[in-house]
Amino acid sequence: MPQLSRFSITTPLYYVNAAPHIGSAYTTLIADTVARFARLQGRPVLLITGTDEHGQKIQRTAQERGLVPQQQCDRVAASFASLWKRLDIQYDRFSRTTAPRHAAIVREFFQSVWDNGDIYLARKQGWYCVACEEFKEERELLDGKYCSIHTNKSVEWRDEQNYFFRLSKYQSQLEALYRDRPDFIQPPARRNEVLSFVERGLNDFSISRVNLDWGIPVPTDPEHTIYVWFDALLGYVTALLDPADEPTLENALARWWPVDLHLIGKDILRFHAVYWPAMLMAAGLDLPQRVFGHGFLTKDGLKMGKSLGNTLDPLAMVDKYGADAVRYYFLREVELGQDGDFNETRFVNLLNAELANDLGNLLNRTLKMAGKYCGGKTPPIAAVDISSADALKQLGSSLAERVEDAYRALMFNRACQEVLALVRASNKYLDDRAPWSLYKRGEQAAVEQVLYAVLESVRLSAYLLSPVIPNLSTEIYRQLGIVLDFNDKTAIAQPGLYVEHARWGTLAPDQLLGEAKPLFARLELPTDGAL
Ligand SMILES: Nc1ncnc2c1ncn2[C@@H]1O[C@H](COP(=O)(O)OP(=O)(O)OP(=O)(O)O)[C@@H](O)[C@H]1O
């Protein structure tokens, strides 16, 4: 069997200024779904997430809470890791920028850019948003000098000696990159944003701070601390080290570099699509394959964020509704790249309609019929004996290809809708063929054919939705009498499994079915106990 290509994906390394919220969970859920789909196909996968722990934002937050910065970092990093567990996120690496190995990587990288002549000392004046950890152009600010992302934080004037990175030197190389690799930045709206930013002309940016000790000292001048973003982006590289590796760039880049996909929110697009590739060029390293900047989850039109505090608590959501429900809602409901406003009533209605009714009831009523009409076993027929004109066989046979395309294009809502189309067609098929009447008329062969076609369609749906709803998919398989745990990375990556399970017609005849149980309990509409 040919070796399938490796796949590496990153989420942002989240600031540890506050516990994670549903926005941080959103990016991580998507990344996990992409990673799970690649694993399902048998590809070697590395999913990187982690935390960005340096800088003034963290130092100040720790001060406000009466903690030393490392305590603040340890507490919040742990809350991220435990949320990912609750949401069934299977990351391979959790990169923390306060790890000593990371400092070694940053020093080596800085030195290599320094040796390339791309770092110099100069005076920096400008408006700084501590919540963004970014200098802002005056024209970008709201009235009263507020940050346009952190609308409750006013920017601060800075005038200091900083080390600068010669970004301007990479103007034409960056333009060539965007031209030659039109897919480097996605979706197109984000690409256009970057193109027009770069067209205006790139300025060198400062990569050190003075009067800040919470960070990594500049190797050539320890009075200065490396700018948090210069350090944080390299957290992706540190994460590539195997635990036993010496922390050198060579070791880090040996296996998984370049990263296939940096998945981020649109707030940090410039860092990933402009600064980061230029930094890599300066160090003579390969560039990542693609950067996807998704939209914001909003509340009343404003980006939910830790700094604004207008967030939803993902733990409360998981406690109330379960991980699969949360995963399904965000992947199915929001078109990646667009903003999405969260609405709990819509959440409940969608899950009731699609998971409880369309999918759950279909499985339940078909299993009950199989219990009555086929002795609790899968019907004793083979898929090849079902006519190729059969509606479900037809739809099911081409489904994997469409769903694969959708996952590859990161169009999860489309992937879910494609599967849902088979589920809905199965419900209609069952109603139209009415196996209960066929049974009364003694048409056993027809009953078996109908039940096989529906059960097999449910199985295929569960398989293809498993990157989104791994627990429900495992439960569907169990009820169908098939042992496969979609949270078991090794089990799902067995060679040949994808080819076998992603096609229509895999369900074996005459096998004992599992016990039928309601798959997904209907949710109550929110009243006063709303999230
Ligand atoms: N409202 C949101 N919608 C979608 N993604 C979000 C949202 N908020 C944060 N994210 C994700 O988190 C990343 C930013 O991480 P960060 O740690 O800065 O979180 P934050 O909540 O935006 O913090 P702050 O409000 O302090 O800026 C974004 O690029 C995106 O991946």
Ligand SMILES: [Zn+2]
């Ligand atoms: Zn800001």
